[in-house]
Amino acid sequence: MKTAPKLILGILTMLLMMLVAFGIGAYRGFMEEKLQVDLVLGSLSDVMNTRIEMANNLLTVAKRHLPQDDELVLKIRQDIQDLSGESLRQKAQANERLDYNSALLLKKLEALDSVKADSRDYSYVTGYLPRGFEQSAQWADAGLYNSAARKYNNELQGTLNGKAAMLLGVPLAELFEGGQAP
Amino acid sequence: MKKIALRFLVLFFCVLLTALPALSVDNPVDDLAGVFSTGFVSDLSRYAQLMREKLGIPFSVVTRHFLGGKNIQTYANQTLELLPDSDKTILLVLVIGEESYAVAIGDESHQFLSPEKAEALLNDYFRAPYLSDRAYEKAVASFTLQAGNYLEGRLGIRMNAASSLSPYTKSVADELVLPTIQPHNSENIFGSIFENASKSREDAKRYDEDARYAEEDDEKGLSLFQIALIGFVLYKIFGRGKKNNKQGKGCGPLGWIFGAWGVSKFFGWRK
Numbered sequence: 001m002k003t004a005p006k007l008i009l010g011i012l013t014m015l016l017m018m019l020v021a022f023g024i025g026a027y028r029g030f031m032e033e034k035l036q037v038d039l040v041l042g043s044l045s046d047v048m049n050t051r052i053e054m055a056n057n058l059l060t061v062a063k064r065h066l067p068q069d070d071e072l073v074l075k076i077r078q079d080i081q082d083l084s085g086e087s088l089r090q091k092a093q094a095n096e097r098l099d100y101n102s103a104l105l106l107k108k109l110e111a112l113d114s115v116k117a118d119s120r121d122y123s124y125v126t127g128y129l130p131r132g133f134e135q136s137a138q139w140a141d142a143g144l145y146n147s148a149a150r151k152y153n154n155e156l157q158g159t160l161n162g163k164a165a166m167l168l169g170v171p172l173a174e175l176f177e178g179g180q181a182p
Numbered sequence: 183m184k185k186i187a188l189r190f191l192v193l194f195f196c197v198l199l200t201a202l203p204a205l206s207v208d209n210p211v212d213d214l215a216g217v218f219s220t221g222f223v224s225d226l227s228r229y230a231q232l233m234r235e236k237l238g239i240p241f242s243v244v245t246r247h248f249l250g251g252k253n254i255q256t257y258a259n260q261t262l263e264l265l266p267d268s269d270k271t272i273l274l275v276l277v278i279g280e281e282s283y284a285v286a287i288g289d290e291s292h293q294f295l296s297p298e299k300a301e302a303l304l305n306d307y308f309r310a311p312y313l314s315d316r317a318y319e320k321a322v323a324s325f326t327l328q329a330g331n332y333l334e335g336r337l338g339i340r341m342n343a344a345s346s347l348s349p350y351t352k353s354v355a356d357e358l359v360l361p362t363i364q365p366h367n368s369e370n371i372f373g374s375i376f377e378n379a380s381k382s383r384e385d386a387k388r389y390d391e392d393a394r395y396a397e398e399d400d401e402k403g404l405s406l407f408q409i410a411l412i413g414f415v416l417y418k419i420f421g422r423g424k425k426n427n428k429q430g431k432g433c434g435p436l437g438w439i440f441g442a443w444g445v446s447k448f449f450g451w452r453k
Contacts, residue, residue, distance in 0.1 A: 006420055010419070010420035011441075013416060013419070013420070014412060014413075014416050014438070014442055017415070017416070018409075018412055018442060018446055021412065022404055025404060025405075025408070033396070036392070036395065037396050039392050039396070040393045043389035043392045043393075044389055046385040046388075046389070047385045047386050049382075050250075050376055050382045053248075053250025053251060053376055053377055054375075054376075056248075056251030057247075057248040057250055057251075057279065060248060060280050061279065120278070120316070124279055128279075128371065128375055129375075131371070132372065135372060136376075136382075139382060139383075139385070140386075144389065145389075145393060147393065148393045148396035151396075152396070
């Protein structure tokens with residue numbers, strides 16, 4: 001083979017091989033990163049259980065002082081159900097609603113005479129439960145996950161490697177955002 | 183994948199360790215809810231020690247405020263399994279905020295105190311002071327003494343315990359004053375309102391670490407090794423045409439390797 005065509009063929013083969021290697025590298029790199037983001041989501045789901053626990057604790061106290069069909073009690077029961085669901089968006093919305101509804105229910109309970117007359121439940125309503133909700137919200141701070149997911153999405157959409165990985169089927173990460181006013 | 187598997191393994195052991203309540207041979211009472219006086223905890227512990235030493239049946243008590251929706255009997259059974267001598271132990275669990283209680287009995291002790299008999303003792307001696315009067319010490323003391331007496335009869339062994347628990351069976355409930363939440367005791371308080379606060383804390387720590395790890399910059403693209411390999415393969419295919427003439431003064435595959443290195447830089451494919 002003559003030198004010039006051979007060189008051109010060599011360079012073309014080089015480009016092809018590098019392109020393939022680049023594609024494989026980008027796919028593997030971003031899949032690994034996606035797996036890492038999914039792992040963060042799994043960890044978030046674990047700590048999200050503390051939100052469900054606190055909601056159950058609040059309902060336990062509330063049922064001693066309020067009827068079972070109380071509007072806030074029903075709403076929190078629905079929030080618990082949605083928090084245990086599959087959809088990420090639904091969970092995020094339920095988590096946001098639980099923040100709002102639990103604060104309302106705690107205030108409502110605190111104002112009840114029956115609660116005021118019960119030193120144990122009054123301690124729960126004014127101390128233990130609000131502190132527990134605060135702690136569970138701190139543990140289950142979705143901001144950490146969203147920040148990791150956003151960074152991953154930005155890289156996937158904003159870099160050459162990312163675009164190659166997307167072309168090869170690497171998906172975007174879903175954000176844990178409800179975006180719904182209570 | 184290895185890293186992820188290792189993380190799960192570490193987590194599994196952490197969960198196993200943190201799930202263990204603060205009960206031990208020397209400390210058979212874990213008053214997480216803080217509803218017992220110090221004197222009562224000490225008298226109850228002494229009686230439980232006697233039961234262990236004389237009757238060979240360890241007795242433990244756990245109090246908590248809430249279980250976060252978990253079934254109390256499941257919790258009691260799981261806690262029992264984590265205790266040393268779980269086959270022999272009798273465990274009484276009080277969940278104050280849920281106004282519930284449960285007893286779990288190790289398999290070997292079933293022959294001396296059946297779950298049905300324990301339930302009957304709870305109904306007769308525990309239930310009223312626990313639920314109606316909120317006299318927690320009275321309820322626990324009454325049940326413990328009755329269970330002790332029953333076991334003495336079944337085993338034919340006398341503990342000879344001029345019980346220090348007897349006075350508590352006559353006591354009336356003081357108004358329950360729960361500990362205030364202060365930073366120094368928040369550990370105990372969270373331990374009594376979350377089903378397993380230590381595990382939740384571990385989960386939160388892991389979540390934080392995972393999130394930070396995910397945010398670290400991973401370089402993606404061709405590594406130097408891949409570039410060198412491509413260069414070498416190209417050399418093997420295209421770079422050996424002159425092996426029979428005397429002009430071969432090149433540097434082997436280096437030309438192809440540097441070429442690949444330069445091209446990868448030009449296209450931005452390099453790490």
